[in-house]
Amino acid sequence: MRHSAISDSTGHRPSRRGIRPALFYGMFAVLLGGNAVTGTALMMAPDIARLLGGQNELVLSAYEDRLAQMRVEIDRLHSRNYAQAGDMNLQLQELSAQQEVLLEQHQLVRALVTKADQLGIAAVTPAQDAPLELSLETTHSGNPDVAATAASVAQMMDETQMAMTGIAVAATERTAGIVSELGKLGITLDLPDTQPAGVGGPFIAADDALASVPMIEDANAVMDALMLYQAARDSLSVAPVHMPITGNFRQSSGYGNRKDPFTGARAFHSGLDFAAATGTAVLSAADGVVTFVGEKSGYGKVVEVDHGNGLITRYAHLSAYLARQGQSVQTGTPIAKVGSTGRSTGPHLHFEVHRGDKSLDPKPFLDTGKRILAMLG
Missing domain, CATH: 2.70.70.10 (Glucose Permease (Domain IIA))
Structure with a gap:
């Protein structure tokens, strides 16, 4: 990597003792990761509360606004560090974007797991102690090993996706079981319709720039499954399937x-x-x-x-x-x-x-x- 020399007012050049590449990239990663984690925690909390309240349309809109704010902050950090460091590997920018998605995904999973716990559903969850900051691994030369770091981030994203899938499957299976059992007794449940009504429009290919929106839609689909299960479970209270006597x-x-x-x-x-x-x-x-x-x-x-x-x-x-x-x-x-x-x-x-x-x-x-x-x- 090329280092620019800076002259003092007398025209003398100081010794060429710049920051080591591994140390610089480590400092950059910590700075970027810390800002992303803090920003996510502060800005996502109100939306998670609304998600648990079932206001999914409001959540989508709020998340889009906050994603835009986070992108502006990360772009600012990139610009500042590019000015200081010169030519930065573009793959680092892609990794930071992946990390942003991972952090949002992790917050959504936490909210969904909390709701599932309230309904008595134990789901596979990502490791609670898994590091959320972007930790750049290095090669023998001291340069960042972007491929290894990308694989680590992808693995964590797969784990959080698996957690959401596990919650949805458990909730859906239980809902189907309740509906089936009560159906045998001639009891039809009036479950809420989670499919939006009055929608349409021409088919337009997906915009890859909006990669984070499908993640939120996936989370909303899991929440819909939990809401259906909750409605089915609540319906048990009006079905005379409970013992009318206890004790001896x-x-x-x-x-x-x-x-x-x-x-x-x-x-x-x-x-x-x-x-x-x-x-x-x-x-x-x-x-x-x-x-x-x-x-x-x-x-x-x-x-x-x-x-x-x-x-x-x-x-x-x-x-x-x-x-x-x-x-x-x-x-x-x-x-x-x-x-x-x-x-x-x-x-x-x-x-x-x-x-x-x-x-x-x-x-x-x-x-x-x-x-x-x-x-x-």
Whole structure:
């Protein structure tokens, strides 16, 4: 590399003891990396918060503005260092651009991993201690080994991309599992439509200068998968697939034809019986609204809850009421106490599921709930 000589006011030239190439490139890398890391952390934080809030269109616009600001800052650094150093390898500029994309990608992955953790999804994540600064490796001659450094940056970018893919796959698989399980019960989920409506225009080839935008679109696609999973998981609260009783109990009778305990003749039993001590809490099997509190012939004291989708659950032979008609309840809300009122041989909960005027076997509902909970861990 050629060094320019500087003369002092007397015309004498100082000794040619310039900065060593390896030291200069190292200082340049640290300066550039430090500014990029700091700039990214400060400017991306508000957008990450909006990303977690689901405002994806605002995120795209905000990121484009901040990417432009970061490019201006990096260009300024390049210009200053070019003026000081003279002829700089253009590949260093390409690496710094790659590093900029990597830093943004890493911030997005951190945000997505945080959201996935909140939803109980454990995803493969990049090494937390992986260095984010552009660390230039050198050859035996002391010059920067651009190829090795580029390979290192590319590897880190692949790792962060793999993390985003892992989150999306896990969320999509769980969503599909919930939809499938509830679909077997005739429950159709009303999930949000993540596809934009009212879009179009002529096909124009992609602009390679906007390389960072697809990365943000990938992150938004992962966030869409997480939002769909969250909606599917939340829908479980309105599906009567949760046990209506806890503690010490046993199933004492199933759904369908059985020997009547009073007459000994064959008779139809329209629900499940769970034998338990008098006073044991009876829980709502899902979110809903209490539509009936009172007595019915043969059932004794009864509470009924409407869960939407045409589904109603009935809890009978109760000893006491804990809910009132018109009350909104959540999954697991205590609504009554086990008893032996009505046509009953001993304290137990009689649990029914109805779609319209037709009774359904509650067992497939409760079994589905167990499978889904096991799938979600």
